[in-house]
Amino acid sequence: MINLKSLPLLLSLLFLMAMAGPLLPDLHAQDSILDELEAEDPCSIEIYSAVKRFQPGVPFQVGVLIKPLPGWHGYWHSSRDGGDAPEVIWSLPDGWKVSEADYPVPTRMVEAGNLISIGYSKPFLLRFRITPTVQDDEETPAKISIPVKVIWQVCEKTCIYGASETELSISAGGAPIPIDTGGSTILAGWKDQYPIPAANARGFHFEHQWIPEQGTERVRNGTWVVRWARQGHDRRPAVPLQWIAFPHGIEAGLISEAKVQKWNPESTIENGRRIGWQVHFQLKELGLGFHPGLLGVTLVPSPGKAAGPVPGMPAITFAGPELKNQK
Numbered sequence: 239m240i241n242l243k244s245l246p247l248l249l250s251l252l253f254l255m256a257m258a259g260p261l262l263p264d265l266h267a268q269d270s271i272l273d274e275l276e277a278e279d280p281c282s283i284e285i286y287s288a289v290k291r292f293q294p295g296v297p298f299q300v301g302v303l304i305k306p307l308p309g310w311h312g313y314w315h316s317s318r319d320g321g322d323a324p325e326v327i328w329s330l331p332d333g334w335k336v337s338e339a340d341y342p343v344p345t346r347m348v349e350a351g352n353l354i355s356i357g358y359s360k361p362f363l364l365r366f367r368i369t370p371t372v373q374d375d376e377e378t379p380a381k382i383s384i385p386v387k388v389i390w391q392v393c394e395k396t397c398i399y400g401a402s403e404t405e406l407s408i409s410a411g412g413a414p415i416p417i418d419t420g421g422s423t424i425l426a427g428w429k430d431q432y433p434i435p436a437a438n439a440r441g442f443h444f445e446h447q448w449i450p451e452q453g454t455e456r457v458r459n460g461t462w463v464v465r466w467a468r469q470g471h472d473r474r475p476a477v478p479l480q481w482i483a484f485p486h487g488i489e490a491g492l493i494s495e496a497k498v499q500k501w502n503p504e505s506t507i508e509n510g511r512r513i514g515w516q517v518h519f520q521l522k523e524l525g526l527g528f529h530p531g532l533l534g535v536t537l538v539p540s541p542g543k544a545a546g547p548v549p550g551m552p553a554i555t556f557a558g559p560e561l562k563n564q565k
Contacts, residue, residue, distance in 0.1 A: 444465070
């Protein structure tokens with residue numbers, strides 16, 4: 239072994255540098271990766287308002303755009319094997335209210351390990367409805383800034399949590415309410431991507447059935463069947479129509495994926511003109527607080543070669559039976 243104390247100082251330094259040389263490239267590579275992660279988050283946000291000024295008690299739409307970098311993806315509110323959906327935190331003035339987020343139609347993704355996740359591989363807009371207080375306070379400032387914080391999780395080969403902040407600046411004003419051209423254009427462009435409640439889906443008939451597992455003191459497993467069809471002799475659309483069903487998550491228990499199948503609600507109709515669809519979800523390991531009214535599904539039509547909803551054929555959200563109707 240070489241005794242460094244027996245060498246001149248300069249020679250000792252040269253010896254140490256030579257010994258450390260093979261390690262330097264790896265250290266530089268690690269530093270480069272860390273610098274890259276610190277320099278740019280893999281997700282950012284933007285905020286848009288439909289109006290430039292607000293009136294007391296008059297709701298208006300706001301959109302929060304979640305923007306994962308190319309190659310990264312975020313998650314729907316019921317992501318199956320995936321990660322967490324964004325959490326949007328509003329610091330509203332006293333008396334103001336904000337709705338729950340409207341999520342656009344998601345897509346099914348297969349991640350590493352054959353995990354199935356439901357989410358978004360491109361930027362997605364969460365839509366909200368903000369309602370100012372009905373009290374017209376004379377001391378209300380001419381312009382209000384509402385801080386907004388989004389806690390997000392995005393994944394590529396790895397998953398990263400982060401937080402982004404912005405603010406919504408909006409002025410107080412009287413009628414007529416001026417439109418924010420830029421914000422309203424963005425919101426209008428996303429309009430067809432949001433599901434509508436089944437009660438608002440014109441021309442459709444819906445029915446469902448909750449079938450609990452028999453032979454147990456408490457329901458642990460069961461099947462939820464959802465069926466829908468065009469009403470009367472409505473044959474729209476002219477192009478072939480396929481559906482994808484995304485079940486909503488439940489707090490305790492497991493709900494399976496399921497493919498949509500054809501269903502004819504009236505077999506007496508010739509040539510099967512009134513064709514409908516059905517989907518069977520299997521539920522397991524249900525918690526003590528479960529009841530079918532907690533169930534929900536988003537039904538996404540894919541007309542022709544389209545990969546999702548198109549104008550005039552929106553996705554539909556259907557909820558389980560109300561608790562009061564259950565035995």
